[in-house]
Amino acid sequence: RAKAEGRGRVEVFDTRLRRHARERLRTAAALERALSLGQLRLAFQPIVRLADSAVVGHEALLRWDSPGGVMSAPADFIPVAEESALIVEIGAWTLMQACHETAAGFGLSPDGPVVDVNLSRRQLAQPDLPALVADCLRSSGLPSSRLRLEVKETVLLGAPKTARRNLDDLRAMGVVLVLDDFGTGYSSLRDLPVAAVKIDRSFVGQLGTSPGDTAIVSAIVSLAKALGIDAIAEGVEHESQAALLRELGCTLAQGYLFGAPGTRITSGS
Numbered sequence: 001r002a003k004a005e006g007r008g009r010v011e012v013f014d015t016r017l018r019r020h021a022r023e024r025l026r027t028a029a030a031l032e033r034a035l036s037l038g039q040l041r042l043a044f045q046p047i048v049r050l051a052d053s054a055v056v057g058h059e060a061l062l063r064w065d066s067p068g069g070v071m072s073a074p075a076d077f078i079p080v081a082e083e084s085a086l087i088v089e090i091g092a093w094t095l096m097q098a099c100h101e102t103a104a105g106f107g108l109s110p111d112g113p114v115v116d117v118n119l120s121r122r123q124l125a126q127p128d129l130p131a132l133v134a135d136c137l138r139s140s141g142l143p144s145s146r147l148r149l150e151v152k153e154t155v156l157l158g159a160p161k162t163a164r165r166n167l168d169d170l171r172a173m174g175v176v177l178v179l180d181d182f183g184t185g186y187s188s189l190r191d192l193p194v195a196a197v198k199i200d201r202s203f204v205g206q207l208g209t210s211p212g213d214t215a216i217v218s219a220i221v222s223l224a225k226a227l228g229i230d231a232i233a234e235g236v237e238h239e240s241q242a243a244l245l246r247e248l249g250c251t252l253a254q255g256y257l258f259g260a261p262g263t264r265i266t267s268g269s
Ligand code: C2E
Pocket: 045, 060, 061, 062, 073, 074, 075, 078, 091, 094, 118, 119, 120, 150, 180, 181
């Protein structure tokens, strides 16, 4: 009996999975049709300077006006497009459209408002992405400095070599890169009952010599303080690092300066 029940459950699960897969296939097919029928459009959301609310640019956000009007939120259809290679085609359309609409609406001056376009993981991995972007800029006349490409942090982490090369090439073309959804990686600090963060020694090693690393350590220490938790610096080898950490307000540290891993626990000096 238990066995039969177990099998039943597996079957229900299997059916649900199949239905889910079928739905995604249907969505992908409808999306492909929408692209070819011109049913996709871009919504432009202003990005303002907070001092005076002046509009400095817009983020281009994909919209799907499906006849049924059910599947129009990007959160629903972008992941489906991302699963199939359809996102590459949609992404190319988005880039081209965003450049042309911005050029048509705001002119070609280098001082004009920027346009932010979101790049998907697959798109970033395409070897011909820089060529595509160059094409969009050339045909629209938009200066490269007015195109900003948004890439999510989660996409950049573990990005393949091609993606990294693309970013360098795009940067060399004068295109501006933006890290999207920055800070989502910190959500564990809010959601988990942790008492401290340990600062990786890759940041501590260049403390004081690398402005970037120093800024990051300083920000981590401030963040920990604001959250009321400890910051523990790892890999402290030099007195200069310890001094700087103290200055930044870091309260705890470990490293060869204070003691290498030993076989016996010794009390502090
Ligand atoms: P949204 O327009 O619903 O888009 C959701 C996400 O879909 C975007 O998050 C982006 O990751 C993806 N997406 C949209 N268009 C494209 C595209 O052309 N290509 C690719 N690859 N992905 C795309 P993202 O980038 O963080 O955008 C900000 C989101 O926040 C947008 O959602 C926007 O409508 C929404 N938003 C802006 N202001 C507000 C607000 O004041 N309140 C709320 N609740 N949402 C806001």
